[in-house]
Amino acid sequence: MLFNRRQILKSAAALTLLPLAARASNHVMVASETIQQLAPEGFDKTRVWSFGGSVPGTAIRVEQGARVQRMVDNQLSVPTSVHWHGIRIDNAMDGVPGVTQEAIPAGGSFEYDFVVPDAGTYWYHAHNRSVEQVARGLYGPLIVQEADAPDVDQDLVLMLDDWRxxxxxxxxxxxxxxxxxxxxxxxxxxxxxxxxxxxxxxxxxxxxxxxxxxxxxxxxxxxxxxxxxxxxxxxxxxxxxxxxxxxxxxxxxxxxxxxxxxxxxxxxxxxxxxxxxxxxxxxxxxxxxxxxxxxxISATVRPAPNPLPPNRLPDVSSFQSAPLHRMVLQGGAMRWLENARIGETELTGRELAQLGRFWALNGEAERPAEPFLKTSVDSIHRIEFVNETAFPHAMHLHGHHFRLVDGDGSLGPWRDTVLVDRGQTQQIVLMADNPGDWLLHCHMLGHAASGMMSWFRVA
Missing domain, CATH: 2.60.40.420 (Cupredoxins -  blue copper proteins)
Structure with a gap:
């Protein structure tokens, strides 16, 4: 049964906005279970997991260049962690269990401490068993404000989600x-x-x-x-x-x-x-x-806006001579895996499905022991995502932003997550300027959990 999704909104239910002035001054960020009115009035409240007692979690707003310090207190019954999505962060603070830290156990805590170099709209979310923990509500906004912000009457954060x-x-x-x-x-x-x-x-x-x-x-x-x-x-x-x-x-x-x-x-x-x-x-x-x-508010319309102040990003204009690395997106329904590797073991498609592995990246059906890319700091690389599956995938790189390469060879916008439609090839270029071991995975979180997970090393 679908809940009513009206073409024109008629509800008078007020939105609890994330206030412009919120600074999340509390140093402690509690992960816990709570209840919230997700469904329309008349339905019961829903049990959710949250950072800070509500979904979305506590809004964090800081100035560009500020230091963020949060002690995550895990009051859930399961381990968790926090990934600060889109922030070019120190590797030890990236929040990935098994790569940058151990998962925060039930009843445990972990101190995150990092500087935010770039202004913009970011977010944080659980990165342990993400397919479940994010779907239960473990996420919130992280807003880094420009020193010279645009002139607006309201600055609103709108976090879109769907719930089963x-x-x-x-x-x-x-x-x-x-x-x-x-x-x-x-x-x-x-x-x-x-x-x-x-x-x-x-x-x-x-x-x-x-x-x-x-x-x-x-x-x-x-x-x-x-x-x-x-x-x-x-x-x-x-x-x-x-x-x-x-x-x-x-x-x-x-x-x-x-x-x-x-x-x-x-x-x-x-x-x-x-x-x-x-x-x-x-x-x-x-x-x-x-x-x-x-x-x-006014009888006149304002002129078109100027661009926002740019962040300091690396120069990748010489990308044409950069090495090209091909990542093939494989598997899924209608184009089932015939075989793929988990570690050193080659498995058939049937064996992989029995293990809950339906997808692969370059023939690897989970995060491999060896990195997809190993490179020195400040080197430029191109990655070509080739989607051989029947479904779209949102490919996300941790710790870096990259530029899309348009079909005519020109450079497109900076992103940290690129949508690769079925049958499509998307090329990106990045400067590997942030040392550490970084994940590269599909952000359709069920796809990542069932095979679409890799990593790269910058040393």
């Missing part, structure tokens, strides 16, 4: 590890959409207000196709990194799991009308968040 909820009990379906269909197909797709942990939220605005919308896709596997109605806007940053020139929003655009997009939008709708952030699907567009317009 039993409509009889309003509880999260507990079928994470044993659902072979999810693991071998598109991943865990939910039946309830939320924005900031709320169903059908409403945000009060005025005509001609300029809003900064920081969109974060925290979903386990859903690709949102985002559009706007009653708003006029521009994409100004992707995955935290400012675009060289704002891109006018003339049609919907994809936002894959883990990706972010910063929008500057002006409210076009007249007073007493509504504007909406929508997701476009085959059965039409449905509302993600509604902007209820009351009054007018």
């Amino acid at each position: 909820i039993d409509p009889e009990t309003a509880q999260i379906a507990d079928d994470f590890q044993k659902n072979g269909h999810d693991l071998s197909h598109a991943g865990r797709i939910g039946n309830l959409i939320s924005v900031n942990g709320s169903f059908d939220p409403t945000i009060p605005v005025k005509r001609n207000e300029r809003l900064r919308l920081r969109l974060i896709n925290a979903a386990n596997a859903r690709i949102f196709d985002v559009g706007i109605q009653g708003l006029n806007g521009w994409i100004v940053a992707l995955d935290g990194m400012p675009l060289e020139n704002p891109v006018p929003i003339s049609e919907s655009f994809p936002l894959a799991p883990a990706q972010r997009a910063d929008l500057l939008v002006d409210v076009d709708a007249v007073s007493e009308e509504t504007a909406s952030l929508v997701s476009v699907e085959r059965d039409g567009a449905f509302g993600l968040a509604k902007f209820a317009v009351s009054g007018e």
Whole structure:
């Protein structure tokens, strides 16, 4: 049973916004179970896991160049960890059990201490058994503010998610590890959409207000196709990194799991009308968040925005001569693995499926002992993702940003997660300038759990 996803939002339920001034001054960040009204009013509250007592977890807002210190106190019954997604961070703070740290045991704690070099929209999430822990709510926003921020009337963080909820009990379906269909197909797709942990939220605005919308896709596997109605806007940053020139929003655009997009939008709708952030699907567009317009902030429309201040990123313009590394994305339903390796052992597709492994990267059906790429610091490399599967994949690199290489050979925007559609080849270029062992994996978290996990070493 699907919960009602209306094409035009009609709910008057108020959205609990993540305030601009939130600094998360508490040094301790508690991971624990709590309850929250995820489903519409009339349904029971849902048991969720959270950082800080609600989903999304405690909002962290700091200035560019600031130091972040958080003691994670794990009050859950299972081990966990925190990955600070998109931050070019010291390797020891990356939060990956078995690579950069041991998982934080139940009742234990771990001190994260790092500096944020880049302004932009980032997030944090559990990285131990992520397919379950993120789906239960262990995530939150990490916002690094520019010294010279754009002039906006509201700066709003909107974390998009979907939940697989039993409509009889309003509880999260507990079928994470044993659902072979999810693991071998598109991943865990939910039946309830939320924005900031709320169903059908409403945000009060005025005509001609300029809003900064920081969109974060925290979903386990859903690709949102985002559009706007009653708003006029521009994409100004992707995955935290400012675009060289704002891109006018003339049609919907994809936002894959883990990706972010910063929008500057002006409210076009007249007073007493509504504007909406929508997701476009085959059965039409449905509302993600509604902007209820009351009054007018100005009689005039502002000019188009200037670009956001750029972050200091490496020069990769000489990428044409850089070595090219090919990563083939393999397996999944309809293109089942015939065989692949786990460690030194070659297994048949049937044997792999019995072990819950349905995907492979270059013939490896889990994180291999040897790195996909081993390189010295400050070297430039190209990676070519070749998707031979029947499903899209959101490939994420830890500790680095990279630039897409467009079909004409020119350099596209900076990203940390690239969507590779079925049958598609995507090439990226990065400077390996952050020492350590770093994960490279699909951020459809069920795909990562069932084989699409690799790593690279910068030494």
